[in-house]
Amino acid sequence: MNLRFLRTVVAVSQYPTFVAAGEAMGLSHSAVSVHIKTLEDELQITLVDRKKRPPVLTDRGIALVEHAQKIFEIVDDIKSLTHEETLIGSITMGVVPSTLVNLVPPAIASLRAAHPKLHIKIKTGLSADLAQQVRNRDLDMAVVTEPDRPLANLRAQVICTEPLQLLAPKSAQNMTEKELFANYQFIWFNRQTWAGQQIERHILDRKIHVESAMEVSALEAVESLVRHGIGISVVPQQMCAPKDRPDLTVRDFGSQDLARKLIMLDRNNNPRRRLSDALFDAFQNVISSGADAQNAITDEPKI
Secondary structure, three states: OOHHHHHHHHHHHHOOOHHHHHHHHOOOHHHHHHHHHHHHHHHOOOOEEOOOOOOEEOHHHHHHHHHHHHHHHHHHHHHHOOOOOOOOEEEEEEEOOOHHHHOHHHHHHHHHHHOOOEEEEEEEOOHHHHHHHHHOOOOOEEEEEOOOOOOOOEEEEEEEEEEEEEEEEHHHOOOOHHHHHHHOOEEEEOOOOHHHHHHHHHHHHOOOOOOEEEEEOOHHHHHHHHHOOOOEEEEEOOOOOOOOOOOEEEEEOOOOOOEEEEEEEEEOOOOOHHHHHHHHHHHHHHHHHHHHHHHHHHHOOOO
16 A cells, blocks of 8 residues: 555545645645545545545545654654664644643744644643543644643653632732732632642632632633732642743742642653653753743842
């Protein structure tokens, strides 16, 4: 079976027409048709429904695409064995949305610059869902919040620790923590997330009474609502985000032990461990660079 013909079928699944698929592959429309017909004759199945305009893949065609993608992943893994210095192949990574602002983009950019043949696909979701997708082999790895209990059959590496912080409007800077909770409604960070559940548990453990205003899924949205005086909130201090926020009142929430840990998950028998380890190192480099930049700002002489 010709792997190039299989790649043509995959391209047909990704583009609306044979012409578009051919352009992506550097093939003519007729060459795409020949590749498809050759595979149909070899496998004795119909891959494309030609009665529809434009033609679309049949159920068996879609199934073949899924198997072909697995084959190409294996091929990439084999090729990577011969490249000690260069990373090649593809990896699918799940991330919690809050990491897409300051942590994930620079890490991916640095890896792609150093290894242009490395392809990284990203999916977002909640920590629990992403962890299950890693376990089910739908994802190669994921960046999630550390759960309370160890995750069976998964390797977890701590990327960073993000202390919990109490956010309040700038106008409330002279209030005590007790006064803030007494005078402002509380904006919850999504309690379906592991981080949100952790925050709720700490508030309950400290027996703090809150008057709930709303529940929001994005940390940036929480900050904006607090900034506009809608309420107060407790959130993790996002790694690599600016620590100086003059338009907010920011306080430590409890001890330094109250923190969200971001971890990288992959399977214990992950065949792409070399790629996932490279991503982990890239995250560490981003964090180190961010800390150096922050220290430079802090150490800047005041005039």
